[in-house]
Amino acid sequence: MTILARLKTETRAAHDRIETAMDLDRRIASREAYRDLLIRFYGFHKAWEEEAAGQAPDRGFFERRRKTQHLVKDLEALGLKSEDIIRLPQCRPLMPLLGSEAVLGSMYVVEGSTLGGTIIAREVERRLGFTAETGCAYFRSYGRDIAAMWRSFGAVLLEASSPKVDDLIVESAQKTFTVMHDWLCETP
Template sequence: MTLLERLKIETRPAHDRIEAAIDLERRIASREAYRALLARFYGFHTVWEAAAEARAPDRQAFRRRCKADLLARDLRALGMSAHEIARLPRCHPLMPLQAPTAVLGSMYVVEGSTLGGTIIARDVERRLGLSVETGCAYFRSYGRDTAMMWKSFGTMLAAASSPETDDLIVASASRTFDVMHDWLCEVP
């Protein structure tokens, strides 16, 4: 079994838990609800990206995958000022990312949500009439390169996989799902 297959199997319950709890229908039913959802994602990504970049095994590849700026762009397009965005709550505490392999496990969750984001983007565009320019840049983050970015992440995971690292990668992915669930599903 590949590490990617193991991650998918072992984190499936956590993935299903967050998917059920987030109530996407309600969170994209209006611009206000959607903006509140993006604000929660922003609070997660700003903290996570800062923590993960310091330990990322390939910082250049990591930076290409960062999404906090896209979230800030969407929030501005939806009427928030830079000052309001800067004052948004941040996700604390974040799980420790002690090693590059822990970052890879955490990235599995974030990169996987990017894949799901393409489906969410279609719903947001249809329901709210938004585009990349008017508030849907985060969910369309990689555009046409989404599949290629996922494949390149899979290559990074495979290169890092070993009997010594795989348990840490899977544990980090599971913990990231837990933190993201608690943060996104908390009533602000």
């Protein structure tokens, strides 16, 4: 079983748990609810990116996948000022990301949520009228390159995979799902 297949199998329950708990219908029912959802995503990504950046296996590969700038653009489009955004709460403490393999396991969750974001983006556009330019850049962060970005991530993950590190990769993904669930589904 490849590491990608193993991750999909061994994180399925955590994935389903967060998807159910998110209550997306409620979170995109109004402009205010949607803004609050983006604030939670910002708090997660801002903290996660700061933690993961120093341990990422390839700096350029990691930098192209940052989401915080998209969230800032969306939050500004929804009326927040830069000084308000930098004071938003962040997801702390994160689980420690000790080494590049742990970062790759954690990135599996973040990159997977980017894939799911395309579905959310369509709903946000349909319900609220936001596009990538007017408040939905985060959920459309890779635009037409979504499939290529996922494939390139999968290739890096497969290259890093070995019996020696695969348990750490899976454990990191599972912990990331837990942290993301707790942060996104907590009432601020």
